[in-house]
Amino acid sequence: MKIIDAHMHLSHIDSFRTTALERSHVDYSVSGLLREYEENGVVLGIGMGVTETAAGGFPDREANTPMRLDMLEQYPRQFAYCPGVNPFKLDQSNLDALERDLQRPEAVGIKIYLGYYPFFAYDDVYQPIYELAKQYKVPVVYHTGDTYSERGLLKYSHPLTIDEVAVQHREVNFMMAHFGDPWVLDGAEVVYKNRNVFADLSGLMVGDAAECARLKDSPLFFSHLRHAVTYCDHYEKMLFGTDWPLAPIQPYLQFVQELIPAAYHKAVFYETALQVFPKIQPIVES
Numbered sequence: 164m165k166i167i168d169a170h171m172h173l174s175h176i177d178s179f180r181t182t183a184l185e186r187s188h189v190d191y192s193v194s195g196l197l198r199e200y201e202e203n204g205v206v207l208g209i210g211m212g213v214t215e216t217a218a219g220g221f222p223d224r225e226a227n228t229p230m231r232l233d234m235l236e237q238y239p240r241q242f243a244y245c246p247g248v249n250p251f252k253l254d255q256s257n258l259d260a261l262e263r264d265l266q267r268p269e270a271v272g273i274k275i276y277l278g279y280y281p282f283f284a285y286d287d288v289y290q291p292i293y294e295l296a297k298q299y300k301v302p303v304v305y306h307t308g309d310t311y312s313e314r315g316l317l318k319y320s321h322p323l324t325i326d327e328v329a330v331q332h333r334e335v336n337f338m339m340a341h342f343g344d345p346w347v348l349d350g351a352e353v354v355y356k357n358r359n360v361f362a363d364l365s366g367l368m369v370g371d372a373a374e375c376a377r378l379k380d381s382p383l384f385f386s387h388l389r390h391a392v393t394y395c396d397h398y399e400k401m402l403f404g405t406d407w408p409l410a411p412i413q414p415y416l417q418f419v420q421e422l423i424p425a426a427y428h429k430a431v432f433y434e435t436a437l438q439v440f441p442k443i444q445p446i447v448e449s
Contacts, residue, residue, distance in 0.1 A: 167436040168208040170365035170404030173234040177218040183408040188371045191408045199412040207447050211274045212247035222279035228257040229264045238269040243443055245272035245304050250280050250288045265299040271442040272302045278310045278320025285327040293332045302336040302439050308344040322350035329357040336439055341366045347391035355395050361439050364419050365404030375414035398427035402435050
């Protein structure tokens with residue numbers, strides 16, 4: 164089975180490097196990720212663009228839109244990306260630069276960091292982003308749920324805020340990163356109710372293989388998540404993602420395989436990504 168990782172990172176972010184060194188023990192490099200992909204049958208990773216202008220600065224108000232994968236100078240066939248948006252840098256020159264990115268074949272979506280930046284999904288500042296997404300037929304990916312920085316503000320990252328945008332912009336597909344964890348039951352309702360909302364299952368645990376196994380097998384740690392995916396009853400609207408380098412590929416892959424019924428594995432690990440990110444089809448099928 165071919166696998167698409169719908170959510171990973173390759174950016175010079177201080178917290179990613181620290182996590183790789185101290186918690187997940189992955190080789191946080193382009194070659195390190197390519198090696199893990201080859202070992203686990205991952206044919207494409209979709210990177211979420213994010214940058215910081217000073218070490219430890221993310222969420223960085225000075226980072227220019229679009230934010231890219233700054234560990235890459237060129238994009239090999241195994242990688243695509245979603246340019247990231249800094250809502251404090253959205254003047255016309257930034258919007259023009261984002262539009263130029265969207266004209267590149269490897270730019271397959273747009274990433275908005277709810278919670279990291281103090282704006283709701285429905286705030287006016289993001290309306291030009293939704294128009295670009297509509298024009299270029301790419302999805303908008305939202306960070307939702309817990310933030311990987313104590314400077315984040317959780318009220319902005321609640322998944323219910325996406326409902327209003329999904330209703331206003333039916334022509335655009337939206338992907339809820341991390342399924343809104345820990346508010347996954349609310350996230351499940353937004354996915355269930357809106358035909359244009361999907362969710363990735365990335366970033367639900369942080370650590371090395373042993374820590375992932377401990378959390379996966381805990382009787383209560385993921386009870387809320389199992390409840391939510393069952394309640395949603397739309398496994399075909401879920402996407403596999405790792406949020407690498409937060410955890411190694413193999414144990415995270417096993418975790419999602421056990422979470423999702425086998426009958427839906429092909430959809431979750433491959434087919435739904437083609438639906439949500441239509442620009443990746445020529446990449447993975449070349």
